[in-house]
Amino acid sequence: MFAVNVIIRRGTLILAALLAAVCLAAPGPVSAGKKAGPGGSSASLAVKLNRLTREAAPAAARDRTNGNNGITRLDVVSMIGANELGDTLRMPTSVFCDLKTDETYVVDGGLISVYGEDFFPVASLGRGRGIQTATGVYVDREGNVYVPQARYYDEPSRITIYNAAFFQTGQIYLDEMPGVGDANPESLVINDAGEMYITFGASGLRGVLVLDRDGNYARWLRPVDLIFDQTAIEQYRRASENEEDVAGDDSAPLFDIAELVPDLAPPESEQEFRVEGEPGPGPVQIVDVARDTNGNLYLLSAETGKVYIYTPDEEFLYSFGEQGGSTG
Secondary structure, eight states: OEEEEEEEOOOOOEEEEEEEEEEOOSSOOTTTTTTTTTTHHHHHHHHHHHHHHHHEEEEEEHHEEEEEEOOOOOOOEEEBOTTTSOOBOEEEEEEEETTTTEEEEEEEEEEEEEEEESSSSSEOOOOOOOGGGGGEEEOOOOOOEEEEEEOOBBSSEEEEEEEETOEEEEEEEGGGSSTTOOOOOOOOEETTTEEEEOOOOTSSSSSSEEEOSSSOOEEEEOOOEOOOHHHHHHHHHHHHHHHHHHHOTTSSOOGGGGGSSTTTTTOOOHHHOOTTOOOOOEEEEEEEEEOTTTTTEEEEETTTTEEEETTOOOOOEEEOOOOSSSSS
């Protein structure tokens, strides 16, 4: 039968988690190099998957991974296929690795399963703990667990907070925040100051909502790029004009067309007189957010096919990527 598995590679410095749909007969988790879980030999399963991965990789990619150019080779060491109750994972949508406790959190069907360092299930967070519609999970340095949840009947979208013992300590209702409305959160990260950066996926909201350490509204962080949403373009144009009116003629514009990738920037003759349907500057939709060990923020946009990188002080550094439906 088909089982959806979470594939994990753990190394000395990194712990990477990948989601993959694999045709497997084993309903339970298996751990390569450790005891085999239900369903057969874990070592042979991992060996087969590694071999298939290498065979499917383009020749150029295989050559790069064998060299010493900074590209890390990833080998499968474990595959998670079931939760604490023995139920097969059906549609995992998010995964988080707590490097401090060496635990892995997997969101599946709106519920959360927790796996120990041997990748076997040790706990679950579900309806008994107030979780019905989890879309993601994040664990801070003190072990507090933050769970973004979508609307559920009369319950609005929210961030549910638990302590390290998985007892609920608070709720942050997002419908009360400016600009959120009925949108559902999808992911979040927390910086060193305790501020929360929350994304709303494909809900139509633009940018990342920022809350302070107490869960109060702080601001929106909105990367600007060329987009095709004419309503958003017009709203941004009007907001820019209002900012300039308030600041005076000497103020710098909020957006500089020259900062765009040259291939994306329209010719100068078209910058002032766009026709309906053409791209223009505006805030982009963000579907995911992450932080590195230096505190830099990485904002992912499916709308533009780019990653926007900011310093811990929210100073824009650069962006990379482009839209496409094929390799690269």
